[in-house]
Amino acid sequence: VCVILHLHFNDFKTNLGQEGHEWPTVTCPFLVSQQTITPIDDTRHLLVSGYMDQRVKGLDVRIISIFNKNTTHPMHCLFCCAGSLSTSTPASILPHPEDFGFAYVTTDVMCHIPQDCNATHVTVLTEPFTQNPTKPSNHTWLPLRNRNKHLSDQEKLKFNFTVCISSLFGDYDNVLQFVQTLEMYRLLGVDRVVIYKTSCSRNFDRALQIYSQEGFLEVVPWPIDKYLNPSPGWLFSRSGGDVHYFGQMTTLNECIYRNMERSRYVLLNDMDEIIMPYQHNNLMSLMDALQTQHPETGVFLIENQIFSKTIFEPSRRFHLPQWEGVPGVNILEHIHKEKPNGKVSYLYKIIIQPRMVEQTSVHRVIKAFSSKVLVPLDVCGIIHVRDSFRGPDYKNFQMDKRLWDFQELLIPRVDEVLKKVGLLNETGRAEE
Template sequence: MLKKVVTEFHQSLMDNVKVSRKKLLLLFVFSLVLVAIFSVQFSDFSMQNYIPRHEWPSVTCPFLVSQQTITPIDDTRHLLVSGYMDQRVKGLDVRIISLFNKNAKQPLYCLFCCAGSLSTSTPASVFPHPENFGFAYVTTDVMCQIPQDCNATHVTVLTEPFTQDPTKLSNHTWLPLRNRNKHLSDQEKLKFNFTVCISNLFGDYDNVLQFVQTLEMYRLLGVDRVVIYNTSCGQNLDRVLQIYSQEGFLEVVPWPIDKYLNPSPGWLFSISGGDIHYFGQMTTLNECIYRSMERSRYVLLNDMDEIIMPYQHNNLMSLMDALQKQHPEAGVFLIENHIFPKTIFEPSRRFHLPQWEGVPGVNILEHIHKEEPNRKIYHPHKMIIQPRMVEQTSVHEVLKAFGNKVKVPLDVCRIIHVRYSIREPSYKDFRMDKRLWDFQELLIPRVDEVLKKVGLLNETVRAEE
């Protein structure tokens, strides 16, 4: 058809030189229109669904920002948790804390929102943590480089490079990038001296008395903030969490891991089964380190029934000032665990207080018999760390760090861990340790005040006294 039109146009010029300029112009325009229609009809792609790359900045992003702490990656078996700026590893700018199925491997790509405009996609480097205790899901770092001249505010993960129309991302979920305040000084960034990271609340955990005693003990030691990851807990403890959250001392991070996986209540797959170790404990510990990296000088990594207790200092700041002076290159301080069996009570029962009758949980002041550890076998530690000197952590030791590690002497600091004994105790294994009693005059009224707010304090008994 196109050939015929061109032939007729040429013939008309040859046969009729008297054709007016106006008619010639009209015939020429008509020919161009036919050529354009022909080209579009047989093109490899439709212009209707294409936005040129130079026009991408006009497309506003992010389209859908995740409001959850766990976000699935489309078309995969993997889960994203949170994204952080982290330029400590050369050539990689962003670290996304994630949960990956170790049996599902595929290439991944990061796409960034650059202050409202889309970037090009960059290949993702995937770094599974070395410990998974036999479970299918493992804590994983997804790391990417931000394209040049991109002021990245959000990130999303794709299973193929981004070459399509950006409007097709309208239903894709983005994560906000945290720790972006690179221009601030250390003094401006660090809001807290000490943050305690506790993982995880699950099941019907309702050990209210020990929980309140532990948090108030940490307040006395100088802790500024406690972060806890909550899947579920008992009703009484839930009220305690609300009170501490309202005061600003406690940050409760929702952790609905049971909506996505079958979490294990144990640490070893061969014994407990499930998809992931201890409701994702290692993932939440790592997430808490990065959450605290730009706002806390030190982070304590321990459980709800443990107190990292200084024995030669009255607070944690004095302890750490002394330790850092002795070990200026250290970023990880290992604190040995000591179990105080909750089945062995102090004989006089002087701290079996009547106003705490009816409060669910363990009274740590009644348990002063310390089990002597068996150091011929593995004996666990918990840690105080400088978060900016840690890259990856497990529960009892750091996996990757930028500084040195130090085991703190027992006479300087150790963990008071009130729980069931891990072996059949006998009195010959015990040593009296009344360190908690040094704080009882300040601790008891603080605990009473919280229990009163919760509605669990036996005020009738207090009035009779």
Template structure:
């Protein structure tokens, strides 16, 4: 009996000691404040992979991304992502931003398909979205689902044309946008003459989108790029799609109009928007030529004074058939005999446009007044549009004639290019010499 009482006493003493020990331990250890918020996990780091390509496939879609630009002209939609989307597969998309090295929450996009597609399956498309608050966005990508923490396999695009404080001074007065070179195009002499003619007219920068060109032309373009006058943008559209050599799907088939010409023209407008006062949209075999002014700046100063709220100036296309040559041979220069391409100085006979049928124009634009463009007209713009009278400015376009039945007597003599020959010829000689294409048998 005594042993049982002794055991109970020891058990009770042990129980009390254990309780006191637990109480002391809990008193010394700080209690966790259950009302305090849990520490936030750091958002996933970004960007892990930035696309340096001009055409980037968008994961889990049939679409392609080209470039991203800040564009605050449309309220609430700060970013414009230019792409090539398959028209029958457009679905809701979400913008994901890289903000100071970490990814944001996603924001919904507004998908704007351009109205001109000429029947082709792929269309130039703008994906518009707003930047989240307190996000200093440097890169952006598109997702098919709302935000996921897995960012390791995303293709990020750098955001260009960042907003700056105060009025930004334009680096260039005139930029020419050329799209596109394809099919091993190698018209070296005409390209050199055209680029040097534009330099004489006051153009500061030419941008060319190049899918493929001939070896001699590639050397010429490299030379112009090295001196900074030309910006060549690689455009490997044929690696991703079956591009068309024609303008209408019902006639030629394919995935996209003229090697993505509509996309590159729009891309060039935004590429030039914060650095060039004016942009000329035309082809490599066309020269937008003032006829009452010595240069493009004098022309535009006059036109802007007459049309102060105009951002789009249409310039009429005039064909100079390449089969008709100036008879005296005055500009059939021996040093150019072995240079591939057309000598535009030899072609002085001009077709009068048939205005009873559709007649194309090209454009000089103020890029900040244009949202979307097609080849011969703008699709969305701010301000007014104006057709420049052909006696003020017209396009010199040396190519196959559109009205092949016209006789020489029915054509008009137009020697406007000859007004620049004293500077044009030595300048062309200089650049051809620089790339090793000038023939040594030069007429004195």
């Protein structure tokens, strides 16, 4: 879907001096993309979103994209300058270094804005463009975001914490764990959650709608399956397909730039993970302490802790009858986490200051304008309820009841949301 604005010409102007006859100035011929994925004409490449980004010397704009690494040719950027077309400028194509063997890779298209151009929109071309009113452009344009350079940091930042969840696809139906996770993040001080949605179950979609209506959740449509054959796995040799894990690398990077001028911190993690402080009651207190200790740091690595979803807490005190018919995992019942054994190298998820990061991968930041620090597990860790790598033997696990510290506030909040979704009736029982 595109918004189509009319093409019109300014009055023909003639300069009688040394410049001689001039072409009329052409206003921007808008076909403005309303999609999160926009193909580049005559290529196998996809544009996602354009951002002002002047942190790299000599470049002004970064376009988050997905390029086919097997087809390369020069590219050019064309700008709409507050209503008038610019001439095109050469684009720098910067593929991200991690593609996991897939043909399509997250790519930054970097552009320089021509002098005296107050750029509002950008498009990418395979040929240089010279303004000519007899041959108007019909390319699809992206709006340029993060243009509020005149605002102070305090004026820009609406949120302290935003959580980015990179991919939602398939018939995903883990409603109970999702609601528990979002309510836990609310208790921990998160202001906004962003999810990139390809597809999910009907129950799950109702939960998304409830949180979206409340303003806590931003759902970004992600129709990657309309353009590519996305892989449900992370490695091409195992899963096949065109692009890693439904384009997860692209959405994580897009989410950083989407929130660069509105959130002090961005948390990059998955649907079934909670970044949990252990010595503080909320994330703001945690980050205040960490930033005091590491004032020049903008990247904080949080170690994963796997809680087995097949081992249940013996007393079953949180096996609540009202949740029995709700699809999904009850994280309060799973408090057995894998003991470190020195053989398994656990991966990290990340808390960042978005303006200090240029490119990220899933478990590490690729390019940053600051140092990074590994946060000790007794300060902060990830509660990740999933299938364990260890098997059912209790000696491989240790108990961690940190979630129970929040149960008095968490349970009634979860019940209230599940009622709104239609999975609990007014008596607090699960709907049949």
